[in-house]
Amino acid sequence: MLPKVNQTLFIQINSIDEEEAKQEYKSRIADVSDTYISMEVPMNDKSGKLKRLYPGDELSVYFITEGGVKNYFFSSVLGFSDDVIRLVLIKKPDPESITKVQRRNFLRVPAILEIAVKFSEQLQFVSLTDDVGGGGISFLCEGYVPVESGHTVECWLLVPFKNGQIEHVPFKGEIVRVKELETGKKQVMMRFSEITDRDRQKIIRYCFERQLDFRKR
Template identity: 60%
Template sequence: MEPKVNTFLYLQVASSDEEEAKAVYKSRIADVQDDTLYIEVPLEEQTGRFKRLFPGDELSAYYLTEGGVKHYFNTHVLGFRGDVIQLVAVRRPDPQSIRKMQRRSFLRVPAALELAVKLANQVRFLAYTDDIGGGGISFVTDPERELNAGDVMECWLLLPYKNGTIEHAFFKPEVVRVKKLESGRNRVMAKFIEITDSERQKIIRYCFERQLEFRKR
């Protein structure tokens, strides 16, 4: 379902400033025309401060539909329109690019990130991811690590951001599939079954930055 007039949007701005990149702003769609959404100036609800945006600012956005399902998309600021109140013009997302908050529907990006894994039998080891997303990960392990579909793990993922800061995201994934590679190692594909919204946002932020990098190449 595409965002419509009066839909509330929750926005994060791509920024090299750590605190700014974490901030979540709320806005409302005031008008929809062709390839453009006109939104009210975003407000940070915790502080009551309005966010000043500039043409070209990259935004990560989501909105809620019935049942509390979150729909994510990326966009950028096109300009402004002066009505009774100033509206911000942002690029209307292609319907095909909108991702529902379902475990396997998030955009995944290739990334070799350090992952600390703890199994149910208390065995711990380090691995590197093959790709990551807001709904799950895949990582590569040595063949002696016996993992099977249905196994549940505890994981800590190291996330380096463009501004030089590093975060750790904790989650519990469940193994969906294990594939043997030509190298003899195993590729483990897993979905998140326990993860807080704040930890998921850390991962989504990293994926957003990676996506911007790919776009600029």
């Protein structure tokens, strides 16, 4: 399903500036053509300031449909239109590239991905996940690591895609459960407590690619 005229788009900008990348903007769709979407200049909800965009800016976008479903897609700024008011023209997504996610029911898939975990300046290590999803992950660690439910840790996840692209996804996670395994290792389950929508979308995209692989087997 493609977004429609008058729907609200929620936008984050792919920026090397970490603070800028966390900001979320809102915009209303003015028109939809065969190749682009015209939208009003995005506004930061918290500050009320308009966001100036430039041709080539890469955007992470979602719109909400019935039932609270978030529809995620990537886009980029193509140019501008100055009829009655200034509009921003962004690339129209391929319907098949839009991922639909119910916030309370994020897709989760088995996956062995490299993850860097930082408990403190003194305790940092690299491990492997055993499943990932849009709402959280689980990973394995050595039995001596003092992990407990309620701890919040900083993580960096390495996410590979089918096209060969590899993304680094930073986030903070809250440990919700720790299970001791017969091997002597621990399985640590956590939910995302701080993650940008753009980075969450990367994980969701990976999960959908993995799910398609499972269906083909």
